[in-house]
Amino acid sequence: MKIKNILKGAVFGVFAVSGAAHAADVTLNALFMAQAAYSEDDIRNMTADFKAANPGVDVNVELVPYEALHDKIVLSQSANGYDVVLYDVIWPAEFAQYKLLDDVTDRIDDKTRKAVLSGAWTTVEYDGKYYGMPWIADTKFLFYNKDMLKKAGFDHPPATWEELETQAKAIKDKGIVDYPLVWSWSQSEAAICDYTTILSGMGGQFLDADGKPAFNTGGGLKALQYMVGTINDGVTNPNSREYAEEDVRRVFSSGQAAFALNWGYMYNLANDPAESQVAGNVGIVPAPGEAGVSKASAVNGSMGLGIPTKSTHKEEAWKYIQFLTSQKVQNKYAKLSLPVWEASYSNPDVIKGQEPFVNAAKTSFAVMAPRPTMASYQEASAVLQEALQNAMLGTATPTDALNNAAKTIADLQ
Template sequence: MKRNLSILIMVLLVLATVAGSTIAKETIVVVTPSNGAPGAERVKRIFESKFDATIEIVTQAYNLTHEKIVTAAASGSAGYDVIPADTVYIPSYVEAGFLTPLDSYIPKDYLNDITAGSLKEMTYKGKIYALGGGTANKYLFYNTQILRKAGFNAPPKTWEELINMSQVIQRKGLAKYGIAWGWSQGEGLMCDYNIFLRLFKGDYKLGDKWVVNTKEAVEALQFMADTIYKYKIADPASTSLDDREVLNSFLKGDIPFVLGWPFGWVWAKDPTKSRVVDSVEIALVPGLKKTGVVSASTSGASGLAILSSSKNKALAWEYIRIATSPEVQKYNMQLEHNQNISLKSVYDDPELLAKFPELKVMRKQTEYSFPRPRVAWYPQFSETLRVEIHKALTGIAKPKQALDEAQKKIDVLARQFDRHR
């Protein structure tokens, strides 16, 4: 009797476990910056209609995503499957062993459709770690109304031209300044510095070594400071504005030029925020006559990646596949002007081009995008460099002096990281 009972219990237990495992659907946990939540919700609906699994969306403040993901992944039990991977953080994730390469998953025809710019940003040491990182670059926004009043019919092609135009505009009293920069000590400063470094044909690496005080770098930094102090075309407030706040003066119609991200373009076209809805235009970031570089831009691409600790990589990949599909990218663009486009076919879509003519410029700009340093300890690299750059821009130090100081600190950091490895 007793024996029968225990057998019965055993059978019930086994049945329960089997039933339990079939009932509990697989769950894919997707992390998204809070501004991407509505898009993720849409992908979730498509995904859940196709697969017998659920998606759980975890939102994260945009400026804290890197820290939160690393702290979660470092313990090895993050519980996340899909994470947003910003181009500058991919090396740090990969070096710490957090990401799975996606090469084996990506179909050939899809691979061929990815724009060169996006592919470059999402690849590290020869492997692709994220997809869908659009080529959200910085562009030149300009105010056609002010330009026309000053007698200019086309945007400047070089910075020399832009300086000249600004000076004319300022002389005629059409604007107090030609341009304003988002040069507070934040990442926005790094993005602009990156542009000028490229325009002066500089780089961050000499052979295997991180070098930030090259001749080109000093020239680039000197030029940046000159826009404020020598040519006097940039608003001196620039050094305390971030790259969001700086748009205010432009949207108000106070200044003719500004460098902006795609979201700034959306704002400029939003009548509740902007007084330049009808006079704003977009152009390539000007080149530099002196060096002959045609244009340069910084990419803020952020793709989707799979954590190596994910237990459901195949399903996680299916999520990414849907989220980065041409259909979804097109839909996002139409619905919320989300210019996070990484595919040639979407840029070339005639329907989109008719509705959003700016896409043409945006695609062109991707060809000139220049990656920020791809270093595993990017947060420290960037902060160290920015602090010194900021010193030069606020006039506390000379550019050469500031970059030499940055070099010293970066050497220390590099040694520290190499020793641990």
């Protein structure tokens, strides 16, 4: 009898406590990535500012590697886990098909629609509907070590992919560095982003007008041949085949490479003496183009914030998203990720101290190429990742590897 009463009391107690907590507070669970763009510190500081401005709303911030982000969002759907999620430009088609994210078209006013970069909107838009707010506007830039270029006798960074290889060869021949080029070519989405960048500059197409794979012809094939060529010529660091973005930053920042292709966040980190041995020597330009085809290359690597359909705190979640994506907050934290707002690019506070970064972004953002919009993108990407690896490791020719991948992806559709 006694035990029963104690149990009863305990159960009521728990209910009372949790009930009180619900009445006073809302706790949002937010999912971010710890890789490129905003740092963990940035995200936590922004969140602290939001909490200070919104008493009664608490936010649990969770950071995962990019590679785990997609699966986390999908799996949390059945557990009703998150109220705000960061997602990549390549997922809205799939998320829309499975109704994973809330359609927030009605929440976005005309003023906002016009003030945000059009390339950033493609991140959250699918089939004429908006599934969140763009937050990270990003693409791959070409970083170069000014000292090494000067030593090799070059007074300007390369403007074409061909020139990049010529300069890299000269730098290697003069013994300035063993492997002048470093990329993120591991079997991951990072490799697809590098490949897409080169493909776009060489005039390639992922899918043709009928939506059939076309990357195995023209610019797409030339892009992979170029990548494999730089490995065979010894100008690309062979370990690139197992590198992700942070490895690229480490190699470049320790002065072991003259050129690197990476996201914008590397500019201020590679110029930070606490993080880099080449601080002050880092140049940034748009990724090169191809003579007669393009002036610059870029891939749309933007990301957005959305509200999962299962969230029970949608109003608060939207408030949090509005706060994070607001011009004021984005301008304040513009060192690792540039704002999505057009006006920010003429704001002296944003530009100050990172003029080359902002200038490169202006050119690159105008030519950002999308990765294909398809519901089975995750699988298509995995197939292509394997094809790139096979070609880069020499187990298949670029032609065979891409033809195989094109056939498999056509079967998926």
